[in-house]
Amino acid sequence: MKATWEKIEKNLGVLDVEVDAERVKEALDKAFNKVVKKANVPGFRKGKVPRPIFESRFGVESLYQDAIDILLPEAYREAVDQTDIFPVDRPEVDIEQFGKGQSFKFKAKVTVKPEVKLGEYKGLEVPVRKAEVTEEELGAELKRLQERHAELSVIEDEPAKLGDIAVIDFDGYVDGEAFEGGKAERHSLELGSNSFIPGFEDQVVGMSTGDFKDVEVTFPETYHAEELAGKAAVFKVKLHEIKRKVLPELDDEFAKDVSEFDTLEEYKADLKKQLESRKEQELKGERENAVVERAAEGAEVEIPDAMIDSEVENMVRDFDTRLRQQGMNMDMFLSFSGQTREDLESQMKGDAEKRVRNNLVLEVIAKQENITASEEEVEEELSAMAEAYRRSAEEIRSILAANGSLGSLKEEITLRKTIDFLVENSVAVEAPAEEASKEEASAE
Template identity: 75%
Template sequence: MKATWEKIEKNLGVLEVEVEAERVASALDQAFQKVVKKINVPGFRKGKVPRTIFEARFGVESLYQDAIDILLPEVYTEAIDETNIFPVDRPEVDVEQFEKGQPFKFKAKVTVKPEVTLGDYKGIEVAEIDTEVSEEELNEELARMQERHAELVVVDEEAAQNGDIAVIDFEGSIDGVPFEGGKGERYSLELGSNSFIPGFEDQVVGMATGDFKDVKVTFPEEYQAEELAGKDAVFNVKVHEIKRKQLPELDDEFAKDVSEFDTLDEYKEDLKKQIADRKEKEGKAAREGEVVEAVGANAEVEIPEAMVQSEVQNMVRDFDNRLRAQGMNLDLFLNFSGQTIEDLQGQMKADAEKRVRNNLVLEQIAKAEKIEATEEEINKELADMAEAYKRSTDEIRNILAANGALSSLKEEVLLRKTIEFLLDNSKEVPAEQLAAKSEAKEEAAQEEQGE
């Protein structure tokens, strides 16, 4: 087989391939074996028609398309490897010659992974990580722990206020006619949570146990149920019970209840360490994002639309998986939000383009710096996954291999190593200084656009 590659513009080129006549003959044999099982010829059982009889009756040309379908994917893959190109979209194939006894010739227009011209990627300024824990941060964490361990106490003789749980019956109607989905019994509604139609919770505030009230609201114009959107409605509401959170006292007993420590002071010291660790991790994640954004912006690369669309599809699929983990799915989400799949894809496009750009730049930096994902590092990833999923390392490897995900794992390890390299070669500056530089740069850009 002969294969040549010629770039014609940007990320587009022509792959020209010539395949030996012997492989054409083999593909025709395979096509015949496939087709002969489906045809009926008088005097012969199905699948037993001799090749010569078949070709005399139907012509060898009747096998050409099936033979091309068999041979083309195989030789196209070989041609890609031989010319060392990386396609990112389906090729436009033009068959120039396919005949019995002759070589198979075709040309394919192929969009390939773009070339990246790197800018500065060492010495990128990133914000210093501040792990000092203020008294305010500690108090906020303690308040969250109080909320988490609060008890709900029934309030008998006081009016409901924001933050209370009102146990209510409600039935909604429009012009006196009840509508579907507008009724609930003994529903626990947290006032101030904004989980009901705007204005509903505000009108329940002030009601007491046993009270009845007509709550008047207007459905939003963008409401997911079109038959209710923009309509005025009345809800008959009855309050069965009001529950209020009772926060525990911040004392040694509280510390014993929520932790392994005997005193509140010991618990506070441990909380400070936890907050500091969290700030360290969050700070590192922020720095990773900063350095990747910076090197991406400094590089030059023209991204094929096919790569962006492919990433959008990946993002939609990931989003659907997250929804399913929460007991929903993409179709339900689109119905509730009043969006189309095209709307969602449009919202994701800018992020998809940025992801593709940054990944291409990181790959190029890895090549420039000869950064590689070693077999030992891949094996460690597999071992960690095996431990997490309670499976053997071989099982995990086989599952990934069967789904074509081993190469993705290697790419992920490589990208992580590259980001670590960038962080190791970055320059830490105070966050305030970095923010001031960013603001000045943005103002200069706006002034330039104004001119």
């Protein structure tokens, strides 16, 4: 097989491929063996029609499309390997020649991984903060722990307020007609969670147990269900029950209940150490992100839209997985948030482009510095995965190899090593007070 690659512009080029006639013949044979099983020819059982009779009745051309479907994918893969290119999107294929006794010629217009021109990536100055835990942060963590260990108490003689959990029936109508998904019974709604249509929860605030109320809202213009977007709706609501969180006292008894310590002071000291350790990890991540961002900003690269679109798909898929782990799904999230899938993808596009750029730059730096994943490092990673999944390392290796993911594991290790390299070769400078306060506020 002959294959040549010609770049025509930026990240676009053309593969010119010619496959010899012998392989065309093999593909036609495979196509015949497939098609003959379904061929109806008087006097012959299905699958028993002789090849000459089949071709005389239907023409050899009737096998061409199946033969192309068999031969084209493998020829394309071989051409990609032979010319050492890295496609990032489906090719546009133009068949130039295919026939019995002929070679198979085709051209494939291919978008490939872009070239990266590195800027400075060693000695980059990166602002860092000290892993100090303030009394305010310690207090906020204790408050969070109180919330986690709070008990729900049924409130009977007070109206509902923000933070309460209201157990309600609701029945929604638009233009006097009930609509799908607008009805539920004894639904637990945390007031102030903003999980319902804007304005709904605010109108439940102030209701008392046993109350009935018409809640009037307007669906957002961007609501995922087009037939409801921008429409005014009335929900008939009945409040069955109000539940309120009762926080435990912060005392020695609380410390005994949630830890192995006997006093609150001992527990607070240990909690502060945990927060410092957590903050050290966060700051480590911040420094890694910062140095990668700096290296990527200094590089020149034009990213194909196909790579960004592919990364957006990965991010949406990961987001859906996280939603399912929390007992939700994508449809529920879009319904509650009043967004469409296109809205979500649009929001993710900027981060997707940044991810692609960063990974491209890290990949080139790894090549420049000869950073690779050793077999020992791969084995260590497999052992860690084996322990986490309670399988043997060999089983994990076999599974990854069968899924074609073993190469991805090596790439992930190489990526981490490259980030470590950038951090080791960066210069830590103290973050300005204003920048540090902004980062702390963002973390909170």
